[in-house]
Amino acid sequence: MHRRDALKLLALIFLGGGSSACGTGEGIGAGMASKGRTIVIGAGLAGLAAARELRHNGHDVVVVEARDRIGGRLWTSSAWPDMPLDLGATWIHGVRDNPMTDLADTLQARRLVTSYDKLATYDANGQLFTDAEAAHREAIGNQVRMALHNAQQRDADVTVRQAVAALTQRLQPSLAATRLLNFVVSSEIEHEYAASAHRLSAHWYDSADDFEGDDALFVRGFQVITDYLATDLPIEFSQVVKEIFWGEHEVRVFTEKMTFAADRVVVTLPLGVLQSNSVRFTPELPSAKRQALAALGMGVLNKCYLRFNQAFWPHDIDWLGHVSAQHGVWNEWVSFQRVAQMPILLGFNAADHGLEIEAWSDQQIVASAIETLRIIFGAGTPQPSAYQITRWATDPFARGAYSYNALGSTPSMRDTLAMPVDAKLFFAGEASHSAYFGTTHGAYLSGLRVAEQILEL
CATH class of the missing domain: 3.50.50.60 (FAD/NAD(P)-binding domain)
Known part of the structure; x- marks a missing residue:
C-alpha cells in the first residue's frame, strides 16, 4: 500500500x-429553539x-x-468596471464534477476557459524557446519528478529542495541547466503550492486530489x-x-x-x-x-495585474513562462487578451520572493515586473496604464494565500x-x-x- x-x-x-x-448529544425536539x-x-x-x-x-x-x-480570500475587485478581477482565488481548477461548477451552472454564471496548452516560454535572455530548449526543459522536469518520486519511497521525509539536491549538484556546471531546474521547481511546484521548496514536504507536498477538465474563471x-x-x-x-x-x-x-x-x-x-x-x-x-x-504551512502567492493600452505580446496564448536569472522572479504570467479581449497581464510571485516583495512599494513591484517584460519584449515595452497588487501574507485577516504540507x-x-x-x-x-x-x-x-x-x- x-x-x-x-x-x-x-x-x-x-x-x-x-x-x-x-x-451522543441530548435528544433534539422540534423547532429552532431546540436546535x-x-x-x-x-x-x-x-x-x-x-x-x-x-x-x-x-x-x-x-x-x-x-x-x-x-x-x-475570495475577493473580486471592481476597480476596473469593465473587467472585474479576482485578487484571491481566480479559477475553478478542474471543471469536471467540481462543486464550484455545479454552483456556477445553477447561477448560469458566464465563464472563460484558459488553456495550459496555449503557452509561450522565454529563456533568461527573452528569447522564445527553441524545440531543443523545450525538450531540455521537459527532460529536466522529468528528472525533478523522478527525484521526488524516489524521495517519496523512502521512510524519512525531506524537503522538496533536499530531494532534488543531487540533481542540482549534477546540473550546476551548466548555468542554463541550473536555471531550467529552478524554473521547473518554481513554476511547477512553488507556484502551485504557494510555498518554498525549502519548506515543502517531499512526501506530502502533492497529496491533494484534483478534478479533471479545464480551468475556468468567471466573467464577473x-x-x-x-x-x-x-x-x-x-x-x-x-x-x-x-x-x-x-x-x-x-x-x-x-x-x-x-x-x-x-x-x-x-x-x-x-x-x-x-x-x-x-x-x-x-x-x-x-x-x-x-x-x-x-x-x-501557510503559503504565499501574490498577484500583480498590469493593464496596458494595447497588447504587445502574442494574442493567441494564455500563459507566458520566463526562465529568470534569479530564482522565482516573475516566472509565470497570464494573458487576458485571448479569453477576454483585454490587454491585461497577470504576474505571479510565490514563496520566498512572493513574501519578500510584500515589503516593496507598489512602484517598486511594478518596476520589477516591467523590467522582466522588457527582457522578453524589448526596451519599447510601455508602462502600464493601471495596476492592482496583492499582499496576502501581511493581510491580518489572511496571513497568507493558502495552506501547504510542510516538512514535519x-x-x-x-x-x-x-x-x-x-x-x-x-x-x-x-x-x-x-x-x-x-x-x-x-x-x-x-x-x-x-x-x-x-x-x-
Missing part, C-alpha cells in the same frame, strides 16, 4: 470514531457554505466577519458564488474576533466591539490567522489540534484540524480538507462537512 493510501485509511477510521462521539444557535466565524467560502446549509435546515445562525465585505469574478451563498444570511461585519470561550455550556465569542453567545461556534479562520495566535481559545485547544496547526506535517493533521471539540467547536476552511486543501472547492466542501456534523447532533 502506498504511503498516502495507508494514511488516508487511518484518517477515515479516526474520523469515523469522531463522528460517533459527536452524535440552538450557531456562530460562524468568517464570511469566506467555507463559512458561507456552512451558514447557508444550517440556515436552510432551520438553524439559528449568525456570521461574524472581521472585514467589511464577504469572501475572505468569483463574487457571483459568494454573493449567492450569502443571500439572506445575517452577517455582522467589522467584528474582529479576539477570544473564543468554550469551557462552559454556553460558547461566547468576544470581538473588539461586542460579545456573541451561542451553543456552538464554527471557526473558519485561515490557517495563518490561527497560527498567529491573534485569536485566543479559552480553554486552549487540545494538544493534537495545536500540533497540527504548528506543523502545517502529514495530511492526517488536516483531519485532526477538522475534528469537532466537545460538540462546541467546529472547524472548516481549505486547510481542514486533506483531499482538496488550497482550493475553493476544498473550502466549500469543508463548510458543507461542518454543517452536516452539526445537523447530525
Whole structure:
C-alpha cells in the first residue's frame, strides 16, 4: 500500500470514531429553539457554505466577519468596471464534477476557459524557446519528478529542495541547466503550492486530489458564488474576533466591539490567522489540534495585474513562462487578451520572493515586473496604464494565500484540524480538507462537512 493510501485509511477510521462521539448529544425536539444557535466565524467560502446549509435546515445562525465585505480570500475587485478581477482565488481548477461548477451552472454564471496548452516560454535572455530548449526543459522536469518520486519511497521525509539536491549538484556546471531546474521547481511546484521548496514536504507536498477538465474563471469574478451563498444570511461585519470561550455550556465569542453567545461556534479562520495566535481559545485547544496547526504551512502567492493600452505580446496564448536569472522572479504570467479581449497581464510571485516583495512599494513591484517584460519584449515595452497588487501574507485577516504540507506535517493533521471539540467547536476552511486543501472547492466542501456534523447532533 502506498504511503498516502495507508494514511488516508487511518484518517477515515479516526474520523469515523469522531463522528460517533459527536452524535451522543441530548435528544433534539422540534423547532429552532431546540436546535440552538450557531456562530460562524468568517464570511469566506467555507463559512458561507456552512451558514447557508444550517440556515436552510432551520438553524439559528449568525456570521461574524472581521472585514467589511464577504469572501475572505475570495475577493473580486471592481476597480476596473469593465473587467472585474479576482485578487484571491481566480479559477475553478478542474471543471469536471467540481462543486464550484455545479454552483456556477445553477447561477448560469458566464465563464472563460484558459488553456495550459496555449503557452509561450522565454529563456533568461527573452528569447522564445527553441524545440531543443523545450525538450531540455521537459527532460529536466522529468528528472525533478523522478527525484521526488524516489524521495517519496523512502521512510524519512525531506524537503522538496533536499530531494532534488543531487540533481542540482549534477546540473550546476551548466548555468542554463541550473536555471531550467529552478524554473521547473518554481513554476511547477512553488507556484502551485504557494510555498518554498525549502519548506515543502517531499512526501506530502502533492497529496491533494484534483478534478479533471479545464480551468475556468468567471466573467464577473468569483463574487457571483459568494454573493449567492450569502443571500439572506445575517452577517455582522467589522467584528474582529479576539477570544473564543468554550469551557462552559454556553460558547461566547468576544470581538473588539461586542460579545456573541451561542451553543456552538464554527471557526473558519485561515490557517495563518490561527497560527498567529491573534485569536485566543479559552480553554486552549487540545494538544493534537495545536500540533497540527504548528506543523502545517501557510503559503504565499501574490498577484500583480498590469493593464496596458494595447497588447504587445502574442494574442493567441494564455500563459507566458520566463526562465529568470534569479530564482522565482516573475516566472509565470497570464494573458487576458485571448479569453477576454483585454490587454491585461497577470504576474505571479510565490514563496520566498512572493513574501519578500510584500515589503516593496507598489512602484517598486511594478518596476520589477516591467523590467522582466522588457527582457522578453524589448526596451519599447510601455508602462502600464493601471495596476492592482496583492499582499496576502501581511493581510491580518489572511496571513497568507493558502495552506501547504510542510516538512514535519502529514495530511492526517488536516483531519485532526477538522475534528469537532466537545460538540462546541467546529472547524472548516481549505486547510481542514486533506483531499482538496488550497482550493475553493476544498473550502466549500469543508463548510458543507461542518454543517452536516452539526445537523447530525
